[in-house]
Amino acid sequence: GENVEQHPSTLSVQEGDxxxxxxxxxxxxxxxxxxxxxxxxxxxxxxxxxxxxVGEKKDxxxxxxxxxxxxxxxxxxxxxxxEDSAVYFCAATGGTYKYIFGTGTRLKVLA
Amino acid sequence: xxxxxxxxxxxxxxxxxxxTLRCSPISGHKSVSWYQQVLGQGPQFIFQYYExxxxxxxxxxxxxxxxxxxxxxxxxxxxxxxxGDSALYxxxxxxxxxxxxxxxxxxxxxxxxxxxxTVL
Numbered sequence: 001g002e003n004v005e006q007h008p009s010t011l012s013v014q015e016g017d018x019x020x021x022x023x024x025x026x027x028x029x030x031x032x033x034x035x036x037x038x039x040x041x042x043x044x045x046x047x048x049x050x051x052x053x054v055g056e057k058k059d060x061x062x063x064x065x066x067x068x069x070x071x072x073x074x075x076x077x078x079x080x081x082x083e084d085s086a087v088y089f090c091a092a093t094g095g096t097y098k099y100i101f102g103t104g105t106r107l108k109v110l111a
Numbered sequence: 112x113x114x115x116x117x118x119x120x121x122x123x124x125x126x127x128x129x130x131t132l133r134c135s136p137i138s139g140h141k142s143v144s145w146y147q148q149v150l151g152q153g154p155q156f157i158f159q160y161y162e163x164x165x166x167x168x169x170x171x172x173x174x175x176x177x178x179x180x181x182x183x184x185x186x187x188x189x190x191x192x193x194x195g196d197s198a199l200y201x202x203x204x205x206x207x208x209x210x211x212x213x214x215x216x217x218x219x220x221x222x223x224x225x226x227x228x229t230v231l
Contacts, residue, residue, distance in 0.1 A: 043222040097167035101153030
């Protein structure tokens with residue numbers, strides 16, 4: 001069935017360093033890949049997304065890359081700050097009605 | 112503009128009881144989706160409603176049901192509660208069918224703060 005694997009489950013980085021979170025999807029029909037940030041007790045909020053007709057997208061310190069052949073997509077955060085600490089979820093959807101979410105990555109940025 | 116609103120925010124039930132969770136989408140959004148998020152996991156798709164019709168259902172038992180009203184608000188009902196139903200229930204709205212891009216809809220999901228259900 002449809003599946004999205006996400007790694008690592010936890011990630012600790014020093015403030016100012018970069019963080020990379022990777023996801024792999026199984027449904028080749030997937031064409032939209034959003035990333036959500038969820039702070040403790042808060043709602044998931046979209047931080048960046050990418051569609052299958054684009055290989056890379058950047059928004060200030062955040063970037064997402066997509067390799068359709070390998071069915072991989074990754075989130076890159078540069079110059080991390082303490083406020084980047086949260087749980088990050090990747091998701092994939094393929095023109096149907098549901099998102100398939102990864103299991104989440106707990107990012108800790110150490111000051 | 113108000114975002115997606117859900118009620119109640121927290122509730123405690125006992126096994127076998129019934130629960131109704133409510134959601135109001137962002138104004139102008141016609142689609143509501145429900146997701147279950149168990150602690151430490153990603154959200155799992157339960158239902159999507161668009162224009163008051165069920166457009167999708169995830170792998171959940173028939174104890175779970177939902178509906179969408181003419182004003183596009185929605186209810187999620189869970190019967191015969193089990194301990195394993197304890198979770199954060201997230202409602203999300205989108206302009207059109209979530210994940211489907213059209214000329215007027217990016218397919219983006221906007222989540223509410225959730226209803227945290229504890230079953231004892």
